[in-house]
Amino acid sequence: xxxxxxxxxxxxxxxxxxxxxxxxxxxxxxSYVKISNSKIDSIVEKERAGASIFLTSRKRVFFTHIQExxxxxxxxxxxxxxxAIRSIKPKSDYYGIAQGPFRYDRKAASYDKGMEGYGExxxxxxxxxxxxSLKGRDQLAGMLxxxxxxxxxxxxxxxxxxxxxxLARLSLRLFRNGFSNQDFAASKYLSGIKPGELANSMLxxxxxxxxxxxxxxxxYDVIYTPSPxxxxxSNVNSMFCISSIETGSPFSGKLSKKVGSKDLTIYDSGxxxxxxxxxxxxxxxxxTETTPVIKSGIAKQYLHxxxxxxxxxxxxxxxxxxxxxxxxxMIVEHKNKAGSLHDLxxxxxxxxxxxxxWYTRFSNYLSGDFSTVxxxxxxxxEKGEPRFIIKQGAxxxxxxxxxxxxxxxxxxxxxxVADDSRQSTSWDSEGSYYITPSILVRDSAITTA
Amino acid sequence: MRExxxxxxxxxxxxxxxxxxxxxYAEAFIEDSYSNxxxxxxxxxxxxxxxxxxxxxxxxxxxxxxxTFSSNDLSEGAIKRLLSRPVDFNGVNTEMSKEGIxxxxxxxxxxxxxxxxxxxxxxxxxxxxxxxxxxxxxxNIYGGAGRTINYFINSEGSHIRxxxxxxxxxxxxxxxNGKETRQRMLNYGTVxxxxxxxxxxIAEQLPEEAKKSFNVIEKGVSLPKQELSGIxxxxxxxxxxxxxxxxxxxxxxxxDRVFGREAAQAGTSYLTKNTLGMMVGxxxxxxxxxxxxxxxxxxxxxxxxxxxxxxxxxxxxxxxNELLVNREYAKVLGRKSNGSARSDSFSNEPIVRMSNTYLxxxxxxxxxxxxxxxxxxxxxxxxxxxxxDTRSFSRYQANEAYxxxxxxVxxxxxxxILESKTLDFWKAVRMRTKDFRLYAGSCGKGEPMQGVNVxxxxxYALLNFGGE
Numbered sequence: 001x002x003x004x005x006x007x008x009x010x011x012x013x014x015x016x017x018x019x020x021x022x023x024x025x026x027x028x029x030x031s032y033v034k035i036s037n038s039k040i041d042s043i044v045e046k047e048r049a050g051a052s053i054f055l056t057s058r059k060r061v062f063f064t065h066i067q068e069x070x071x072x073x074x075x076x077x078x079x080x081x082x083x084a085i086r087s088i089k090p091k092s093d094y095y096g097i098a099q100g101p102f103r104y105d106r107k108a109a110s111y112d113k114g115m116e117g118y119g120e121x122x123x124x125x126x127x128x129x130x131x132x133s134l135k136g137r138d139q140l141a142g143m144l145x146x147x148x149x150x151x152x153x154x155x156x157x158x159x160x161x162x163x164x165x166x167l168a169r170l171s172l173r174l175f176r177n178g179f180s181n182q183d184f185a186a187s188k189y190l191s192g193i194k195p196g197e198l199a200n201s202m203l204x205x206x207x208x209x210x211x212x213x214x215x216x217x218x219x220y221d222v223i224y225t226p227s228p229x230x231x232x233x234s235n236v237n238s239m240f241c242i243s244s245i246e247t248g249s250p251f252s253g254k255l256s257k258k259v260g261s262k263d264l265t266i267y268d269s270g271x272x273x274x275x276x277x278x279x280x281x282x283x284x285x286x287x288t289e290t291t292p293v294i295k296s297g298i299a300k301q302y303l304h305x306x307x308x309x310x311x312x313x314x315x316x317x318x319x320x321x322x323x324x325x326x327x328x329x330m331i332v333e334h335k336n337k338a339g340s341l342h343d344l345x346x347x348x349x350x351x352x353x354x355x356x357x358w359y360t361r362f363s364n365y366l367s368g369d370f371s372t373v374x375x376x377x378x379x380x381x382e383k384g385e386p387r388f389i390i391k392q393g394a395x396x397x398x399x400x401x402x403x404x405x406x407x408x409x410x411x412x413x414x415x416x417v418a419d420d421s422r423q424s425t426s427w428d429s430e431g432s433y434y435i436t437p438s439i440l441v442r443d444s445a446i447t448t449a
Numbered sequence: 450m451r452e453x454x455x456x457x458x459x460x461x462x463x464x465x466x467x468x469x470x471x472x473x474y475a476e477a478f479i480e481d482s483y484s485n486x487x488x489x490x491x492x493x494x495x496x497x498x499x500x501x502x503x504x505x506x507x508x509x510x511x512x513x514x515x516x517t518f519s520s521n522d523l524s525e526g527a528i529k530r531l532l533s534r535p536v537d538f539n540g541v542n543t544e545m546s547k548e549g550i551x552x553x554x555x556x557x558x559x560x561x562x563x564x565x566x567x568x569x570x571x572x573x574x575x576x577x578x579x580x581x582x583x584x585x586x587x588x589n590i591y592g593g594a595g596r597t598i599n600y601f602i603n604s605e606g607s608h609i610r611x612x613x614x615x616x617x618x619x620x621x622x623x624x625x626n627g628k629e630t631r632q633r634m635l636n637y638g639t640v641x642x643x644x645x646x647x648x649x650x651i652a653e654q655l656p657e658e659a660k661k662s663f664n665v666i667e668k669g670v671s672l673p674k675q676e677l678s679g680i681x682x683x684x685x686x687x688x689x690x691x692x693x694x695x696x697x698x699x700x701x702x703x704x705d706r707v708f709g710r711e712a713a714q715a716g717t718s719y720l721t722k723n724t725l726g727m728m729v730g731x732x733x734x735x736x737x738x739x740x741x742x743x744x745x746x747x748x749x750x751x752x753x754x755x756x757x758x759x760x761x762x763x764x765x766x767x768x769x770n771e772l773l774v775n776r777e778y779a780k781v782l783g784r785k786s787n788g789s790a791r792s793d794s795f796s797n798e799p800i801v802r803m804s805n806t807y808l809x810x811x812x813x814x815x816x817x818x819x820x821x822x823x824x825x826x827x828x829x830x831x832x833x834x835x836x837x838d839t840r841s842f843s844r845y846q847a848n849e850a851y852x853x854x855x856x857x858v859x860x861x862x863x864x865x866i867l868e869s870k871t872l873d874f875w876k877a878v879r880m881r882t883k884d885f886r887l888y889a890g891s892c893g894k895g896e897p898m899q900g901v902n903v904x905x906x907x908x909y910a911l912l913n914f915g916g917e
Contacts, residue, residue: 032896032897034710034896035713036541036709036710036711036712036713037541037708037710037712039539039541040538040539040540040541041515041540041541041710042514042515042516042517042541042543042798043514043515043517043535043538044516044517044518044519044797044798045517045518045519045531045534046519046520046796046797047521047522047527047530047531048520048521048796049521050521061496061497062497062498063496063497063498063499063500064498064499064500065500065501065502067503067504067521067522081499084485084497084499087569088494088497089494091493091494091495093493119534119536120534120535120536120538121536124536124538128539139709139712141709141712141713142713143713143714143896145896145897171713171896172713173712180712180838182713243490243495246490246491247490247491247587247589247621248586248587248623248630248632323488323495323496324495324496358716358835358838359834359835359836360835361833361834361835362632362833363632363832363833363846364623364631364632364832365623365632366586366623366625366630366632367630369833370833371833371835371844371846372835373835373836373837373842375716375837392842393841393842393870395839395841396717396718396719396721396839397717397838397839398719398837398838398839398841398842399837399838400841400842402835402844427713427714427715427896430897430898447868449837449841449842449870
């Protein structure tokens with residue numbers, strides 16, 4: 001049966017009586033090479049194809065999906081959607097999709113041409129490279145992930161665009177002398193993944209101190225390296241989406257008010273070509289932008305798609321999400337640059353260096369209260385010097401401390417950054433990518449085991 | 450019927466190609482699922498969807514290396530293309546335990562077809578019930594119903610078809626009085642039909658939960674730090690018992706954590722192969738994982754390696770007793786699998802997972818437990834929790850908790866946090882009630898992250914951290 005594209009899907013949907021239609025058809029290959037106990041453990045490879053279809057009829061909105069890109073599957077899906085959409089209520093505050101045509105900045109569509117049709121061998125070379133950086137009795141675990149996607153977006157608002165995208169991500173976790181270090185490399189380009197550099201950076205962290213010690217409950221300055229800094233701060237961009245603002249965000253009603261350090265600016269960027277996931281257009285074909293959500297400490301802009309922008313009499317920020325706006329990559333900038341990570345450490349009289357966090361949980365999303373757990377090597381700093389690796393008990397790579405924070409307090413207390421800004425991610429925030437330096441946050445509450 | 454035959458033919462074709470590639474071991478798993486879902490925000494229908502997906506997963510062990518391939522294209526061409534990709538690599542030797550051949554066609558009990566459930570109407574009635582509570586400031590409810598059918602065949606002759614209908618509802622509620630807010634998140638899920646779903650009584654429960662949280666705001670007290678640190682006796686509810694059983698006992702007893710396979714993802718364990726059998730709790734603690742509880746969110750009969758899901762006594766009278774294992778780790782341990790291999794979709798590899806995990810109930814009433822407490826707290830529900838990588842140090846922040854003085858339950862307390870080491874927590878268990886309850890949840894693990902349906906629970910339990 002002949003294959004259909006997103007344009008044909010949209011055209012058929014409109015012909016069959018829907019007011020609007022948006023479809024993204026895609027073909028994707030994903031690979032995961034797992035490393036455990038210092039060996040390549042296994043490989044998982046996934047092929048997916050299909051098309052998402054967004055339909056509206058008299059303000060009723062409905063999503064469906066087909067996986068076989070042919071007219072028979074489309075006909076069945078549209079018939080089912082027609083029946084289903086009759087039984088649901090109109091979304092009274094829905095104001096339609098973005099109307100093109102648009103002009104796009106094509107730089108955001110950059111991708112790794114070499115990854116088109118990549119094979120397992122190229123991935124194995126990086127995995128072996130990771131293992132080659134091991135020394136002595138060190139143990140290594142990790143995951144190399146690669147993805148190549150071809151997609152076609154078409155809308156009844158006059159958009160029909162094709163795009164290719166790529167991503168590569170390596171996470172490594174090194175176990176050495178009873179401690180662990182984990183870090184992440186992420187790039188649009190397979191050549192951007194340099195396992196030796198990642199392993200060396202973790203080894204440098206593990207060399208900051210060889211002593212161990214315990215700390216007490218109390219207030220400490222906290223330095224977060226890029227991965228945990230981004231993992232925590234990327235919550236800010238989600239909280240600036242208008243749907244979060246409507247349903248309870250610490251930034252609700254805070255536009256034009258001071259919400260952080262005067263030196264801090266946080267962007268949401270859909271079109272920064274460095275960022276994984278960058279694209280010239282959002283899910284409804286509106287051009288993506290780089291939007292300051294916080295500028296010089298002031299809450300500046302909520303994130304919108306076309307419909308929510310009309311509702312609030314503002315402009316779309318290119319963040320569709322058709323049901324609701326989604327954040328893109330987060331970029332953190334700060335005027336107070338201390339220099340290197342070591343220079344940042346020198347600014348701390350009593351504090352800790354956190355290299356990875358997980359289990360970040362909000363006890364109250366509206367107030368911004370949360371706690372998070374440092375997962376890997378965490379170093380106690382005193383009078384500007386790393387003193388010892390924190391270990392509150394004898395078990396394995398156990399750290400045994402917890403940070404209790406409030407997001408707005410954290411932004412106010414974010415006093416300085418290092419000059420080590422890079423793209424990162426973490427296991428705890430899979431699918432989110434951010435470009436951020438190491439950050440220094442004053443006076444966070446720490447509890448210990 | 451024709452479609453069913455087509456799916457099974459695709460599985461047989463894939464197995465044939467895979468066996469040719471790898472005589473050591475091959476399996477094919479086909480999944481066909483659909484769901485209708487709706488999202489309500491502040492009473493407004495924000496989105497609705499119908500998604501059906503079919504796909505195949507093929508696993509082979511070739512030269513002792515494990516490969517997993519998946520595709521939502523079931524054509525012969527796609528299967529051949531996938532199985533042309535593997536390259537040899539130096540790595541972990543993977544072998545499967547010897548298991549019996551499993552055959553059968555299984556369907557869980559479904560009282561009232563799930564296809565006849567009007568989930569949107571149910572969600573709107575939940576929302577209406579919540580909207581009547583004037584102190585509810587924000588309410589989001591998301592829910593869905595659907596059905597999954599899967600076929601599993603392997604090169605050893607196993608051949609299983611399973612059909613699982615189910616529902617899920619998630620509600621996020623923020624209550625407030627203008628000065629203070631509290632957040633409550635609730636998960637519900639069933640495996641089965643309309644009757645199983647109706648038994649949950651969600652529309653009645655949500656306003657009650659909102660009222661209880663608001664009561665903490667209105668009548669609760671914040672205890673001074675010194676007084677909080679003096680509390681040694683805590684009665685934990687089935688909800689707290691469940692999250693603790695899941696996080697600090699279930700997860701660290703997953704064999705792939707103990708043996709390091711998940712070290713860069715979901716983490717490690719306080720257990721090692723040398724400390725299996727250690728005491729982790731008081732003799733009051735017997736903790737199990739039982740997959741075949743009808744209606745429960747973590748229900749399953751056979752796992753995704755064709756092994757019958759067995760009851761695992763993870764801790765028996767305080768002592769670590771049995772790990773959760775799949776066939777790979779059963780082979781490592783020289784035993785049979787206990788049927789713990791699960792995935793969230795045909796698209797991902799099956800890994801070691803929990804099902805329905807709980808602390809066994811005891812013989813007391815809640816009154817008996819309260820009567821034992823001189824200066825303590827009754828902790829009914831939590832807002833936030835987290836735990837470290839080795840599962841040794843956890844925290845549960847109370848949503849609803851009450852002061853107990855000399856056996857009498859008093860005012861709500863606003864700022865109680867139960868933060869302790871895992872072994873201290875389970876060794877503090879002194880008494881358990883007969884009352885027992887399971888709570889639905891979605892458990893995340895692996896990379897890519899896989900969320901699978903589980904339940905967790907237990908009785909009310911009295912914990913005494915004073916060592917008496």
